[in-house]
Amino acid sequence: MESLQPTSSLRGESLSRRLHYLLAPCHFNIKTTRFSSAILVIVVCTLCLILFNLKSAIISSSSIQPAGISMSEIDALRQERSRTKDSKLHLNSSGETLTAPHKSKTLPGVIIIGARKAGTRALLDYLNVHPQVMAARQEIHFFSNERNYGKGLRWYMNQMPFSTPDQLTMEKTPNYLVSSVTPARVHRMNSSVLLLLTLRHPVTRAISDYTQILANRDSKGLTSKDFAELAINSRTGEVTENYRPVWVSTYHLHVARWLQLFPLRQIHFVDGDRLITEPLTELRGVENFLGVQPFFTSDIIYFNTTRGFHCMRVPVNGTYRDSCLGKSKGRKHPPVEEWVKTKLNEYFHKHNERLFKLIGRRFDWT
Numbered sequence: 001m002e003s004l005q006p007t008s009s010l011r012g013e014s015l016s017r018r019l020h021y022l023l024a025p026c027h028f029n030i031k032t033t034r035f036s037s038a039i040l041v042i043v044v045c046t047l048c049l050i051l052f053n054l055k056s057a058i059i060s061s062s063s064i065q066p067a068g069i070s071m072s073e074i075d076a077l078r079q080e081r082s083r084t085k086d087s088k089l090h091l092n093s094s095g096e097t098l099t100a101p102h103k104s105k106t107l108p109g110v111i112i113i114g115a116r117k118a119g120t121r122a123l124l125d126y127l128n129v130h131p132q133v134m135a136a137r138q139e140i141h142f143f144s145n146e147r148n149y150g151k152g153l154r155w156y157m158n159q160m161p162f163s164t165p166d167q168l169t170m171e172k173t174p175n176y177l178v179s180s181v182t183p184a185r186v187h188r189m190n191s192s193v194l195l196l197l198t199l200r201h202p203v204t205r206a207i208s209d210y211t212q213i214l215a216n217r218d219s220k221g222l223t224s225k226d227f228a229e230l231a232i233n234s235r236t237g238e239v240t241e242n243y244r245p246v247w248v249s250t251y252h253l254h255v256a257r258w259l260q261l262f263p264l265r266q267i268h269f270v271d272g273d274r275l276i277t278e279p280l281t282e283l284r285g286v287e288n289f290l291g292v293q294p295f296f297t298s299d300i301i302y303f304n305t306t307r308g309f310h311c312m313r314v315p316v317n318g319t320y321r322d323s324c325l326g327k328s329k330g331r332k333h334p335p336v337e338e339w340v341k342t343k344l345n346e347y348f349h350k351h352n353e354r355l356f357k358l359i360g361r362r363f364d365w366t
């Protein structure tokens with residue numbers, strides 16, 4: 001039996017020998033060396049198992065992190081506002097330098113995740129006028145784009161506008177709804193983030209989507225097939241489920257993925273059709289959900305007869321500036337024959353019912 005050694009004399013010894021020393025007190029009543037060696041083997045195996053599990057946990061948790069950023073950095077970035085709020089220089093919109101010690105950048109607390117062509121720009125632009133909201137003007141495509149995601153959360157935060165601590169920071173990227181990797185990545189950034197999802201009649205949205213694709217192709221001098229040819233299989237007469245504008249409108253497929261990670265109470269569904277006709281009603285619902293003061297009135301949002309859509313009178317320097325969405329919003333849709341719409345409506349019926357069941361709310365999509 002080994003005698004107890006002072007700790008300093010352990011330096012330079014092998015691990016098993018060190019453990020042997022450490023276990024020495026247990027040996028006082030043990031008669032044989034073979035028994036103490038057995039205990040030593042058990043302890044070493046247990047330690048190896050603990051180390052192995054620890055390593056696996058670290059590897060699995062880092063696999064969905066943005067490149068070059070650790071959990072502690074995510075926490076640090078969440079706190080960033082409080083650390084930088086008194087020390088930044090900012091540029092105002094006209095490029096003039098000014099100090100705004102109370103402003104800083106922060107990760108978004110609210111994200112408009114879609115759906116494409118369902119009024120996401122109108123929603124963002126309206127909310128950006130609210131004094132308690134600051135929205136990133138551009139779509140960021142952070143979580144859904146590997147190149148951007150690889151730039152890390154600090155890059156993402158830098159895309160956000162400056163805001164004060166009592167303002168909500170917001171971004172919109174309609175593609176997030178359908179991106180399979182995005183929900184887990186958003187959840188990892190902030191599991192309490194608030195999500196806004198604008199949904200529009202699935203057939204109208206699909207036609208709007210097609211109209212956008214048509215316009216893009218047209219600008220490149222490319223021709224396109226008719227909507228009917230793309231959305232309905234001419235051989236079988238059935239809806240082409242994987243035609244992207246149809247697939248995007250199959251909302252329950254995408255919403256289900258988000259609901260695997262986020263509770264329903266964290267997602268607010270905006271009626272995109274009503275956002276066009278009655279924006280004030282829809283915005284009141286959004287204000288309630290976000291917990292901000294009611295702000296929008298018919299003085300700020302009014303129907304512009306020339307444009308055929310609602311526009312805003314934005315207060316600027318004591319006066320008002322008219323602000324309507326760009327020409328890419330509210331495009332005239334190409335004519336689609338009634339039988340095509342009927343076929344699509346029949347197709348979407350069962351999918352809509354699945355969505356309504358999933359979210360506990362119905363939309364008037366007859």
Ligand SMILES: Nc1ncnc2c1ncn2[C@@H]1O[C@H](COP(=O)(O)OS(=O)(=O)O)[C@@H](OP(=O)(O)O)[C@H]1O
Nearest residue numbers: 116117118119120121122208309310325329330331
């Ligand atoms: N106020 C106002 N002005 C103009 N357009 C409005 C407005 N409110 C909602 N909409 C509807 O928004 C549709 C475009 O949706 P998105 O902004 O989500 O499109 S995008 O995915 O960002 O390209 C767009 O669809 P289309 O009409 O099919 O072009 C509009 O109908």
